[in-house]
Amino acid sequence: MKLYGYWRSSAAYRVRIALNLKGISAEQFSVHLVRDGGEQHQAPYIDLNPLELVPTLVVDDELDTEALSQSLAIIEYLDEIYPQAPLLPASALERAHVRAMALTIACEIHPLNNLRVLQYLTQTLSIDEAAKNTWYQHWVTSGFAALEVLLARHSGRYSFGNTVTLADLCLVPQVYNAQRFNVDVTPYPNIMRVWAECNQLDAFADAAPERQADAI
Amino acid sequence: MKLYGYWRSSAAYRVRIALNLKGISAEQFSVHLVRDGGEQHQAPYIDLNPLELVPTLVVDDELDTEALSQSLAIIEYLDEIYPQAPLLPASALERAHVRAMALTIACEIHPLNNLRVLQYLTQTLSIDEAAKNTWYQHWVTSGFAALEVLLARHSGRYSFGNTVTLADLCLVPQVYNAQRFNVDVTPYPNIMRVWAECNQLDAFADAAPERQADAI
The missing domain is CATH 3.40.30.10 (Glutaredoxin)
Structure with missing residues (x-):
């Protein structure tokens, strides 16, 4: 591969x-x-x-x-x-909850804040740096507010119960991005607890951006 | 339900x-x-x-x-x-292709063009109607250009081969939106062929927005 x-x-x-x-x-x-x-x-x-x-x-x-x-x-x-090491739970209903958490990040936060969109805002719409950062933070905070509710309902050690799932694979990179853009993460204790828990695992820590060969 | x-x-x-x-x-x-x-x-x-x-x-x-x-x-x-009436093919590789098509729409087009984002552009960023429509069309056309390539590789009667899949369930509503916002769809013959084919089926036709009880 x-x-x-x-x-x-x-x-x-x-x-x-x-x-x-x-x-x-x-x-x-x-x-x-x-x-x-x-x-x-x-x-x-x-x-x-x-x-x-x-x-x-x-x-x-x-x-x-x-x-x-x-x-x-x-x-x-x-x-x-x-x-x-399955990334989805055994029951269809549980899988739906995990996928919904993952998609909350992958469809409702990340697409609005990735590089090509930020470039469009600044280059085509001539949005200034402050307005760009406000945009960024707006979509993170609205998405995280919803995710925090879902984690309060479903999380254990990880986003869904006590096993790592697809939801965690989306959560950790999104927190990395939020911190990079100085989003205040204190309103999301469940998200930050799960983020810290995941990063205890080598599989997460070794995947961090700064540990990659092409990191500047 | x-x-x-x-x-x-x-x-x-x-x-x-x-x-x-x-x-x-x-x-x-x-x-x-x-x-x-x-x-x-x-x-x-x-x-x-x-x-x-x-x-x-x-x-x-x-x-x-x-x-x-x-x-x-x-x-x-x-x-x-x-x-x-499975919505995903039998092999893991084929399922990956279908999900990628669906996510190309669900992650790369739709999140940028839904109501809350258009409201943010016009209300918070004070973007005018023309710039809003250009934004809308930009994300549809960039996403459709990619989807057209994927359909040229994988489509049959429908988006992936000759059976309706999850990809078609995303494609048809996205074409509806594109037409509503006057996107020129002539550069996407495979998308429009699959769209027309799907709408021959009652399951698609009956789900159309104008046929719903709450349609204005």
Whole structure:
């Protein structure tokens, strides 16, 4: 397997955690999201990922080589082919709760705050730095407020009960981003408790942006 | 089961199609997203859905009543408990491709263009109507350009091969939105071919916004 990512991409960070938890070794390639206008917009990468985003997981199928995009699709794939250390609970209802937590981050926070959107705000809409940061914090805080309620209902040691799930793989990178943009995280004690608990595990700690080979 | 939705919500539209395809009857409740500042922001709904979004599916578990949020989590749940008319292919690799298509819409287009984001742009950032429409079209066209490449690789009669999948449940509502905001869809022949094919099916046609009881 080959993982194309970037140290600061929180979507790639999610996949790195999944690989670590399952003990899967994948060759890692850095796609620099900023240099030269962004390597994600250049050939040959755009053939692997037409959306011009990271991560991409390249897997060798029986017949040929296939490129998979979208971090949650990649993680569900890994969870299906490597069932040890499952990232989803056993019951359908519990899986729905875990996926809802993951999607609360992956659909309601992260897409609004990723690099291409911040670039559009500053470059196309000429939003100043303060307004950009307010935008960033707005979507983190509204999403975290909801996630905090869900964690109050469902969390144990981790986001859902006492086993690491897909929800944790989304939570930890999102907290990293929130801290990077100076979001006040004190209103979210459950989120921060779970974040700290996850980072006790090597699989999470080793996936942290600063520990990656392409970190500046 | 009870589905809380809104006729024009494309996330609710996705779930309506899933219920129809599987022949599941659910009592439908309208959460008016605009009236009185939005019923999704008011009690008692916010207890069902702390993110204050639609849809919410309320199901009776063995022990109690549970509220599920996030359309893709709801659809995966329905697909697991009602396995007839499966919405995901049999192999893990194929499922990954279908989920990636669905998430390309659900994570890269829709979150940027939903009501709360458009309200933030116009009300908080004072973006004018023309710039708002350009924003809207920008994210649809960049997402559709990528999706068109994926469909050229994987589509048959539908988005992935010749069976309806989760990808189609996301594609059809997104085309509805694109047309509503006058996006030029001529560069996406595969998307529009699949869209037309899906709408031949009663499950899709009956889920259309204008056919809902709360449509204005």
